[in-house]
Structure formats: structure tokens, C-alpha cells
Amino acid sequence: MNPIATYNRVYETTLDRLRPLDGVPPLLLRLILAPVMIQGGWVKATGFSATVSWFGNTLGMPLPEVMAFLATAAELGGGIMLLAGFATRLVAVPLMITMLVAAFTVHWENGWLVLSDASSWLANDRVMEAVARKAEIIAILKEHGDYGWLTGRGRVTILNNGIEFAAMYFVMLLSLLFTGGGRYTSIDYWLARMTKGSA
Numbered sequence: 001m002n003p004i005a006t007y008n009r010v011y012e013t014t015l016d017r018l019r020p021l022d023g024v025p026p027l028l029l030r031l032i033l034a035p036v037m038i039q040g041g042w043v044k045a046t047g048f049s050a051t052v053s054w055f056g057n058t059l060g061m062p063l064p065e066v067m068a069f070l071a072t073a074a075e076l077g078g079g080i081m082l083l084a085g086f087a088t089r090l091v092a093v094p095l096m097i098t099m100l101v102a103a104f105t106v107h108w109e110n111g112w113l114v115l116s117d118a119s120s121w122l123a124n125d126r127v128m129e130a131v132a133r134k135a136e137i138i139a140i141l142k143e144h145g146d147y148g149w150l151t152g153r154g155r156v157t158i159l160n161n162g163i164e165f166a167a168m169y170f171v172m173l174l175s176l177l178f179t180g181g182g183r184y185t186s187i188d189y190w191l192a193r194m195t196k197g198s199a
Contacts, residue, residue, distance in 0.1 A: 023182030023189065027085070029172050030181065034083035036169065037095060041076025044068065059105050074098045082176075085186020092177040096170055103166035114165055116158040130158045 044051040048068065055071075056064030074094040081091045111124035118131045138156050141147050150156075181188040 020184075023185040026088070026176055026179045026182030027185035029176055030082045030085060030088070030186075033095075033169060033172055033176075034079045037075045037079030037082065039079075041072050041074070041079055044072040045076055048072065061105070070094070071098055071101070085181030085188055088181035088186060088188050089177050092173045096173045096177070099166045099170040099173065103163045103170070107161055107163040107166055110160050110162040112164050112167075113160045113162045116160040127160055130160065134158050 051068045051072065052064045055061045055068045061067045074091075075098060078091040078095045081087055082095075110126060112122045113120060113124075113127055116127045116130040116134065117123060118128055120127070134156060137158075138147075141150055141156065180186065183189050
């Protein structure tokens, strides 16, 4: 018996059995991304004047009202559409643009890491400089507070605000651009199926 032929047969059989579930990975990506985008859009919408001010004064963007509106609409509306799997490929594009803008205008100068972790091989000078600050924060907490209670839900850390999350979200959205919302698990799939059925 040819081992390569056997391998190919087993491989193809396994793929055939998994094919009905190929809508699950896009569904999981959508379920992870949707609350993140909706929350980001919600914060921008409920504090819209502060968002406009941040876009204009802090980030130095032109037409801050327009840019703030576009980012808010992309995240809030896009997040809701992702949740439903409606126009998934279409909505992935403005969300990817939003992630790129966030990565390059807000997070780029901070490096890769979201949290300051001096033990990481990705730690940059900014992360290493935060080590002394973190030690001082811990010393103050131990001296003036119940350190065990204060850290009972997690250890003390310092936000580095690097591009890590923006980059991951971009790649997840890029995947959805290619896969769509997912077989059986998205409105896109059922609309396409209805359209083909009526043709």
C-alpha cells in the first residue's frame, strides 16, 4: 500500500468531514472583534466632542470632526454588522483602515507591546524605562495600602499602548475580508443562498 496515497485519502476524508464546519472560524473571529469595535465606537460616540478634540488637538488630524465621525461610524456600525455577519467583507475594509490609522498615529511610537513587560524579547527602551516606575508604584502600594487585596485580581502593570492589538485586529479583519462571514453562521451566507435560489 502506498503511504502517500493513504495519507492523501485520510487527509481528503478529514477535510470533507470538517467542511460543514468551515463557517465556525469566521464566526469566532467576528465574535471576538465585534465587542471590541462596538465598545470603541460607543466610547467615541458618547464622548464625541472629546473624540473630536483628541483627533484634532492630540493626534493633529485634519478635519477632526469628519475623521472622528468616520472612525465612530466604522467601529460602532461595523461592529454591529460583524456581529450579524452582514456585509462582512465590505465592512472589514473601513475597519482595517481604522486599525491602520490607530496603529500609526496612536500606537507606533510605543513599539509592539500593549503592556510593559520587561521580560519580553519585544521590550523597547520605553518598556525598560517603565521598570523603575512600576517598582515605585508597587512600593507605594505596599506601604500605604493592602497590597494583597489591591492585587487580588491581577498584578500591577503599566500600559505601554503599543501596536499589538491594532495589528492583531487588522490581521483578523483581513482574514474576514478573504473568508467572508462564514458558511451557515452569517447573514451574508443566507442572503447569497436566497439570491442563488431565486436566480
